[in-house]
Amino acid sequence: MDKAEEVEYDLDEQDHAWLELVNKQRQEEGMGAVSYDDLEWIIDLLEKLWFDLDIVKADPAGPISTEDVPCDVCNDAECDNTNAIVFCDGCNLAVHQDCYGVPYIPEGQWLCRRCMLAPGMPVSCIFCPNTGGAFKQTTTNKWAHLLCALWIPEVGIQNHVYMEPIEVSTMIPRSRWKLVCSICKVKRGACIQCHKTTCFTAFHVTCARRSGLSMTNRTLDPNAIRAFCRRHSPMVSFTCF
Ligand SMILES: [Zn+2]
Ligand SMILES: [Zn+2]
Ligand SMILES: [Zn+2]
Ligand SMILES: [Zn+2]
Ligand SMILES: [Zn+2]
CATH class of the missing domain: 3.30.40.10 (Zinc/RING finger domain, C3HC4 (zinc finger))
Incomplete structure (x- = not known):
């Protein structure tokens, strides 16, 4: 599946700063870095799941x-x-x-x-x-x-x-x-x-x-x-x- 095509979320400055911190920590613990694309994909997925939840859909007002x-x-x-x-x-x-x-x-x-x-x-x-x-x-x-x-x-x-x-x-x-x-x-x-x-x-x-x-x-x-x-x-x- 081509991730880039479906992702509607764009990382902002705060996301970048947070990801840099996380990756620094991961490096110290010997783990690989998380890419910008991966983070965008995950946030996008979570937002779509949240939107699909019934409580949000039921009555927004x-x-x-x-x-x-x-x-x-x-x-x-x-x-x-x-x-x-x-x-x-x-x-x-x-x-x-x-x-x-x-x-x-x-x-x-x-x-x-x-x-x-x-x-x-x-x-x-x-x-x-x-x-x-x-x-x-x-x-x-x-x-x-x-x-x-x-x-x-x-x-x-x-x-x-x-x-x-x-x-x-x-x-x-x-x-x-x-x-x-x-x-x-x-x-x-x-x-x-x-x-x-x-x-x-x-x-x-x-x-x-x-x-x-x-x-x-x-x-x-x-x-x-x-x-x-x-x-x-x-x-x-x-x-x-
Ligand atoms: Zn009353
Ligand atoms: Zn009365
Ligand atoms: Zn009166
Ligand atoms: Zn009185
Ligand atoms: Zn009435």
Whole structure:
């Protein structure tokens, strides 16, 4: 086989320098020198083998795009093989398998609940005035953000594998429905309040997320659901004092 014909790799200065070092060593050990052509052929072969590997071919844009888009539920972009970020083919929603309850990624397309059950129809969250995001149905046949449901202490999820339906119980105090969001100023749905006990600042969960208020990572510690208003945000006080 004529090696020179098929080789697409050309040695650069660094390769030359490295080869000279190797050959010097080989000479000292009584071995023959490796030729430039041999090295070019080997690197070329390795590059072609690497290119043929399935992991590279499968989805060249995959790891890059998921790294940049955070999960709509936990706001984290990190993922692994057992808890990947899946994208809805209808609305491009990005969610972790565990966060949205997708135990198996289906072959072909995947649709979030909203795109599957109410395609093209506007749905609104019973807890906040914001549209878009990870929706699930409630036990009352309405819609709510999974994010809102997870952050309002009295709201539960019936099936934690599928993360649905959202259980709207009578446990939610009436006062919660009366709070006015300090961010969007809309008195609709149910707000949460600043974790500082002396502070009563209220906000919708989605408003807090969108305006970048300090919120603990619920996925890391489900019991530590703490959100702070801008004044009491741990990060802000750190930079102030
Ligand atoms: Zn997540
Ligand atoms: Zn969708
Ligand atoms: Zn909501
Ligand atoms: Zn709001
Ligand atoms: Zn506060």
